[in-house]
Amino acid sequence: MATVVKLHVVPECLNQQKTRSLRRGFGSCPSPGVLGFGHYCDRFSVKVCRAFRTEDGGDVKEKKLRNLKKNEEKTKRESGFWSSLKSILLRNFMVGSKSDDEYRQAVAKVEGLLSSIAIQIGRYIVTMMSTGVILSIGFQMSGGDSQMDALIWYSWLGGVIIGTMIGANMVLEEHCRAGPRNVVITGSTRGLGKALAREFLLSGDRVIVTSRSPESVQATIKELEENLKEGIANAVGSSLTKLSHAKVVGIACDVCEPHDVQRLANFAVKELGHIDIWINNAGTNKGFRPLLQFSDEDIKQIVSTNLVGSILCTREAMRVMRNQAIAGHIFNMDGAGSGGSSTPLTAVYGSTKCGLRQLQGSLLKECKRSKVGVHTASPGMVLTDLLLREEHYMQLKQTDFVIGLKIEPDFLSPMQWKCTQRTPGYLSSHFQLSVPS
């Protein structure tokens, strides 16, 4: 089954407006007060999926990359706002034979730049006016007393210094996070995990793929590398720069085995240096039937993969993240039962997903004021192997919890991300995954 995924980056305000209207899917619905990290938005159309094959060789891409690096070094030498504005204009307008798309991109870039300048100027004016008002009120109240006036001037100066320091800190932190993110995704050789890995990779991030089978891991790395080559071949400008940092590596790991999980974390640190995002995606449900028909082995497998595995991985990710200089974020996958609702015919699966919510609630409190963010990702219903294997699809139609949901071969499910804790300086991404069968 081919998995097609699109990543949308949208303004935060849109996201917040839509959070309340998130559609209830196979995953749980968002709880009130949960900050939106993703969204379900009617306005989004499903764009043409990426073609992940390339016919031409790698020479053109390498040339492109080399040229790009040269350009990058050149622009680095001429730093500053005006040189960047000049280079954008030159690059995008003065060079002849530009396609419509490139022209539109260029216009959007310039627009973005100008609007950010306008915002900065606006902020500056508002700040100056408000400090001016505070100063004049202070002077009026001092009634010309020179000692009071000096005190007001000193407090004003102190405020300016503290404000500048806080602002600079925020800008620096933002700047540090703007680079490629290092992402670990468990269970990423199929379905949602692989779809996520592809999206991160094609956004210029460095990704570690993993599952129990070393062969699947190698095959997935190969496939994603092909996707990346294709992405690089089609990219221009800043997208190409971004993609030049992307990388995909992998290692086999059974999340039920503490030793494997530790090995995965060590591998991640060795390969990437630090971990920005760790997604506990590996999961299984072993089919849809009454509990009496689940074998001992099935039950053990579901609980140890979904619950024990996620706990082991979360602990290992926390160990790594709390020792690194920058913040890290852990995501556990929601699923049917997360919100505490009943999940007939998949009772074991539902209880593990409910358990993960409990874990999340406790860790949010344990991790308060730490550099580790703990979140849940709620994919809604997506027709992956998890649902379609062993004729689950047919049985699924009869179960209660899917009544009202559209289940069609071209069913598209939005991927909802919920961010339950915000760490300052973290650049949130907004995903909408569409996985047609």
Ligand SMILES: NC(=O)c1ccc[n+]([C@@H]2O[C@H](COP(=O)([O-])OP(=O)(O)OC[C@H]3O[C@@H](n4cnc5c(N)ncnc54)[C@H](OP(=O)(O)O)[C@@H]3O)[C@@H](O)[C@H]2O)c1
């Ligand atoms: N599909 C949906 O509609 C839906 C809805 C809500 C939530 N979710 C959640 O989303 C996650 C992914 O679901 P999916 O539909 O993409 O499932 P999937 O297509 O069955 O893929 C599961 C992935 O996990 C790996 N895996 C399974 N057991 C593992 C273990 N013990 N250790 C390491 N890797 C393991 C599998 O690879 P190997 O078998 O090779 O190890 C595979 O790569 C799950 O947590 C699921 O509960 C899915």
